Amino acid sequence: MAVLKVKFSQKRRVKLAQGLWLMNWCSVLTGILLFGLGIYIKIEFRKQSEVMANAESHFVPNSLILMGTVACGLNAFTGKICYDSLDPAKYVKWKLLLKPYLMLCILFNIFMFVIAILCFVTRGPLESTLAHGLKNAMRFYKDTDTPGKCFMKKTIDLLQIEFNCCGNNGFRDWFEVQWVSNRYLDFSSKEVKDRIKSNVDGKFLIDGVPFSCCNPSSPRPCIQHQVTNNSAHYSYDYQTEELNLWSQGCREALLHYYTGMMSSIGIVVFLIWIHEMTVMVGLRYLHTSLENIANPEDPECESEGWLLEKSVKETLKSLLESVKSFGKLNQVEAEGGEESRTTPAVSTVS
Incomplete structure (x- = not known):
């Protein structure tokens, strides 16, 4: 049974595609914002690099710079997909790419959520690196x-x-x-x-x-x-x-300054994450509603879109089985390669 099933008319599909196109270009701007925030934090940390014991504190700003760059590329690409979805002839070429692309978006949003959390919990690592750095x-x-x-x-x-x-x-x-x-x-x-x-x-x-x-x-x-x-x-x-x-x-004093700055940036990253999640959910509905058009020759007919094709339990179970089968496949390939290397060559003596 599909989760959060919604019926879409042609008009609703067009509005969804147009809204997602606009949201994705807004996301490109938020990607630039993430990149700028990463640069800003990095500069602030560089100013006091002499009193910091290690470079681990640069993980968050480096991650923000990476996320900003990836976000610009992903959202520009998603905007192109949403624009082409208005034309069935152009949309055909994106059909096979959408599922793996949605998986990539999920991984990106998980990473962004982790970085948003790290912005709020940097006090411990920062306190340690500042204590040792100032002492030295x-x-x-x-x-x-x-x-x-x-x-x-x-x-x-x-x-x-x-x-x-x-x-x-x-x-x-x-x-x-x-x-x-x-x-x-x-x-x-x-x-x-x-x-x-x-x-x-x-x-x-x-x-x-x-x-x-x-x-x-x-x-x-x-x-x-x-x-x-x-x-x-x-x-x-x-x-x-x-x-x-x-x-x-x-x-x-430095800890208060940096944690206040990181907490503010964490709130911004969290809000951007919510926006990105909204875009991803909208893209999933657009994808499923276009896939489920009963008569491709009649684009004006209604179709159903959903968030998950099966229930949450069944989806998690199928994902777990896919991971297990992938692991077994790699194990069989590794054992086969090892066996071929260890089997001695047989020579015949006439």
Whole structure:
């Protein structure tokens, strides 16, 4: 028994074909939008690539770029099919291609749905890559003379100024790394020697932060050195006073920025997916209604169109059987090829 069966007159078939033609050309524009969104995300990620630990975060933007390209091609092709369906002579050449083409559309829509979901669940992977990336970047802050790392100080400073953040999880992260280069340390000073000797790794650690951690909105001049030393500053208590440093860590700030952006894009992708699903369902109805015209010589007669030829259970069962038979066929071919390779040649001795 067919699922969601609908009767179509010639007028309804023509309206369906014309509506699908228009929707498909709108889908070409949405494909361009997907491509543009992928490029936009990729550029945003590239801006902070120095503080990201790996390139896995580029999977979603790369997928959006691919989907946008494929969507433009698929929907332009579908528009051509819908236009030709108005002329029975032209439609004949598309009959054999429509079933495999609809399967391709189903796979494309499944992939788009997965990418839309991934846009909403990127927080975990992004948090991990930012945590490791920022931690490594802070270690290279002092290496302004090292080739390949000399730009890291500028990158971190601009990041902290732009996103109003400090450190990885907070300003205390700077207390655990040497962010002052040895080039600017006076090793004849007793204080410097004592600090280096007191550290197991021989690092110069201080309770201070870079200037970019300072909050310009604070009425008090920035206290970036000896942050935890109350006696070093007049009328100061770092435990009770609101410090004039950014309290938010850069990991959280970047995470909030990127997840907000990805969630908005995920909503757009989901809406495009609904549009694509509508187009695919319409194409299926157009295909079945044209296939079921009782008298091809009388195109004005009524016909029936449906979404599934059999019930959902029977359709899933037939698909499962097709997959099993395809797997058995491949197994038989593989065994036959292996047997032909292992059978020794027989030679006759006269």
